[in-house]
Amino acid sequence: MPETIRRSDRLPESRYGNRPTMKDVAARAGVGLKTVSRVVNGEPGVTPETERRVQEAIDALGFRRNDSARVLRKGRTASIGLVLEDLADPFYGPLSRAVEEVARAHGALLINGSSAEDPDREQELALALCARRVDGLVIIPAGDDHRYLEPELKAGVATVFVDRPAGKIDADCVLSDNYGGARDGVAHLIAHGHRRIGFIGDMPRIHTAAERLRGYRAAMEDAGIPVADSWMSLGVTDPQRVRRAAEEMLSGSSPVTAIFAGNNRVTVTVIRVLAEQTRRVALVGFDDIELADLLQPGVTVVAQDAAAIGRTAAERLFRQLDGTLVTPERIELPTRLITRGSGELPPAD
Amino acid sequence: MPETIRRSDRLPESRYGNRPTMKDVAARAGVGLKTVSRVVNGEPGVTPETERRVQEAIDALGFRRNDSARVLRKGRTASIGLVLEDLADPFYGPLSRAVEEVARAHGALLINGSSAEDPDREQELALALCARRVDGLVIIPAGDDHRYLEPELKAGVATVFVDRPAGKIDADCVLSDNYGGARDGVAHLIAHGHRRIGFIGDMPRIHTAAERLRGYRAAMEDAGIPVADSWMSLGVTDPQRVRRAAEEMLSGSSPVTAIFAGNNRVTVTVIRVLAEQTRRVALVGFDDIELADLLQPGVTVVAQDAAAIGRTAAERLFRQLDGTLVTPERIELPTRLITRGSGELPPAD
DNA sequence: CGTGGATCTGACAACGTTGTCCAGGGCCTA
DNA sequence: TAGGCCCTGGACAACGTTGTCAGATCCACG
Numbered sequence: 001m002p003e004t005i006r007r008s009d010r011l012p013e014s015r016y017g018n019r020p021t022m023k024d025v026a027a028r029a030g031v032g033l034k035t036v037s038r039v040v041n042g043e044p045g046v047t048p049e050t051e052r053r054v055q056e057a058i059d060a061l062g063f064r065r066n067d068s069a070r071v072l073r074k075g076r077t078a079s080i081g082l083v084l085e086d087l088a089d090p091f092y093g094p095l096s097r098a099v100e101e102v103a104r105a106h107g108a109l110l111i112n113g114s115s116a117e118d119p120d121r122e123q124e125l126a127l128a129l130c131a132r133r134v135d136g137l138v139i140i141p142a143g144d145d146h147r148y149l150e151p152e153l154k155a156g157v158a159t160v161f162v163d164r165p166a167g168k169i170d171a172d173c174v175l176s177d178n179y180g181g182a183r184d185g186v187a188h189l190i191a192h193g194h195r196r197i198g199f200i201g202d203m204p205r206i207h208t209a210a211e212r213l214r215g216y217r218a219a220m221e222d223a224g225i226p227v228a229d230s231w232m233s234l235g236v237t238d239p240q241r242v243r244r245a246a247e248e249m250l251s252g253s254s255p256v257t258a259i260f261a262g263n264n265r266v267t268v269t270v271i272r273v274l275a276e277q278t279r280r281v282a283l284v285g286f287d288d289i290e291l292a293d294l295l296q297p298g299v300t301v302v303a304q305d306a307a308a309i310g311r312t313a314a315e316r317l318f319r320q321l322d323g324t325l326v327t328p329e330r331i332e333l334p335t336r337l338i339t340r341g342s343g344e345l346p347p348a349d
Numbered sequence: 350m351p352e353t354i355r356r357s358d359r360l361p362e363s364r365y366g367n368r369p370t371m372k373d374v375a376a377r378a379g380v381g382l383k384t385v386s387r388v389v390n391g392e393p394g395v396t397p398e399t400e401r402r403v404q405e406a407i408d409a410l411g412f413r414r415n416d417s418a419r420v421l422r423k424g425r426t427a428s429i430g431l432v433l434e435d436l437a438d439p440f441y442g443p444l445s446r447a448v449e450e451v452a453r454a455h456g457a458l459l460i461n462g463s464s465a466e467d468p469d470r471e472q473e474l475a476l477a478l479c480a481r482r483v484d485g486l487v488i489i490p491a492g493d494d495h496r497y498l499e500p501e502l503k504a505g506v507a508t509v510f511v512d513r514p515a516g517k518i519d520a521d522c523v524l525s526d527n528y529g530g531a532r533d534g535v536a537h538l539i540a541h542g543h544r545r546i547g548f549i550g551d552m553p554r555i556h557t558a559a560e561r562l563r564g565y566r567a568a569m570e571d572a573g574i575p576v577a578d579s580w581m582s583l584g585v586t587d588p589q590r591v592r593r594a595a596e597e598m599l600s601g602s603s604p605v606t607a608i609f610a611g612n613n614r615v616t617v618t619v620i621r622v623l624a625e626q627t628r629r630v631a632l633v634g635f636d637d638i639e640l641a642d643l644l645q646p647g648v649t650v651v652a653q654d655a656a657a658i659g660r661t662a663a664e665r666l667f668r669q670l671d672g673t674l675v676t677p678e679r680i681e682l683p684t685r686l687i688t689r690g691s692g693e694l695p696p697a698d
Numbered sequence: 699c700g701t702g703g704a705t706c707t708g709a710c711a712a713c714g715t716t717g718t719c720c721a722g723g724g725c726c727t728a
Numbered sequence: 729t730a731g732g733c734c735c736t737g738g739a740c741a742a743c744g745t746t747g748t749c750a751g752a753t754c755c756a757c758g
Contacts, residue, residue, distance in 0.1 A: 372714080386717095390716085414715080415713090415714055415715070418714035418715040420715090421714080
């Protein structure tokens, strides 16, 4: 009696206990399959009376179109992927939101995941999204080799890198002017009389960190100030090590009178360290932080516009999909120096 | 010559310019379709030599399995949806991250979107995710009627509500103890001698806001303090109106000596207002905020554990999918009062 | 009353994958 | 050497949807 075999017998692992399909709706409404499809998709060519019957059947059965099947048939998913580096980082909230807004405006869903700064995980995630056939990818890279994406690019997956450029492939990217921002920030400290200025940043293999370091060096060189190795701390991010790095450059034989912090997490830790010091030490941080204006003194920062970056990236993505954009470009968005007090403190030897 | 018809001619709208399929791989490797499937999925029953040939073809063609087709066939997507309320709110970063970690541990992808506190948008988003056939949904509700999810629940979509309970349906939910937290926070102010205590919170139609208001009232009643209407401001969230509300309750005929802020956004604005006051006004806020300890004075808060909430919710979701969890439950996680100074200021009349 | 045309409807194949089932070939044993 | 078994590989159908195309229905008009 093969007629009595139910779907659930053959697919016991299915979680979708016999969900109604268009076929079921069609049977109940007494119409053909395609007519249901037409109603569901609002296509013309259905009499109001037929449409009513179909709609009734849909409501009665609780039918919901299966987008997987639709995607398979149509070839487009109307979804884009976002691979970010750490969802908990406040910098990525507005960025992610901006990307989502643009996606929504284009009728697309956003699928995302975070790489936790692990290149392997970034790759795994990006490829998983490609396997889902997202129409495009916005990636905040953790690694520096993205050749694994070549087949995807060739297959037409729109791709935009954000915050850091792609490695070893030619792709669109939207960045902040990390070099210029850092240079301006350090020059600001120099303009306020500082000469011994510390720099605490991430590993230079991360593009943003390298650029900001380059900006620091450039500003120092422009002012004719030789940089002591002990003033620089590269590759530290976790609070404990940042703390130790800061304390070291504040003591020693030629203690710094100002610190340039390479990102928001470093800035926060440095603020804590400086709060414990008796000596007033100037501080400029890269990335804005919430409540920076309410601290004593207010924290002077080089601010990135995370929302603008996300918006720009997403818009480029959809222009790639439109076909209005072909040649990969690198776009650098300006940063803004926001003076609030900490960067204007004079040197205290 | 129908043989010369290429896929791109028939589906000109496709973005996936002829992506290779298993069929293509099979042809190139000179094996059958199913053998490729076996290699791709690591199923047994393929000789090393055959596997090598297939793998070679895969690499040469840049083949990537089409998960849409896979999902269609298998019935499970190994993905869960997260509908949150505002990605830019720092409270949701850790929550989202925790959900993602759990999903990842279960081999699932996370698809998310934010409702911007709009009930219609929440519904639209949740149903779109269901159409994608996510295995489960974690929802931070914006609306208070979730009957639209009934067919989905019936179809076996695992669902957990977070931060606020579901409306008009019976579903799992994971919340903070908003009532108890607010009561404790206000009691803390009372214990430090305050009697005229203001409350600024969101619209009471939002469950969390209502519960926190209830906690405020309970604490006041426990202490035998009658509450003046002018001490309460409900339904304000945008900075300007919060500012005005705070300023009003600080002036007037019976000005408050302390304020209980109903959420982190309110807290931040109130801090700004209080910083401009000559009189010292005590403050306790619901939700922790970054750098709260570095302000003068430190901000006393009732902290929620966003990560724990997210983790608990996601774990329950997967237990629903396992079948180890059947009966919907409401779980309330405790809050923690963190004293940092602002809540311990004595009343200054 | 027959025909033309417009409008509506449905049968069918295809999307790319996986589960089922069977065929063929090699190896072991009697 | 024949028979049986195991191991590998492949043909085929099905998942739920949409595009194509042809058939059915209806009305107006000659």
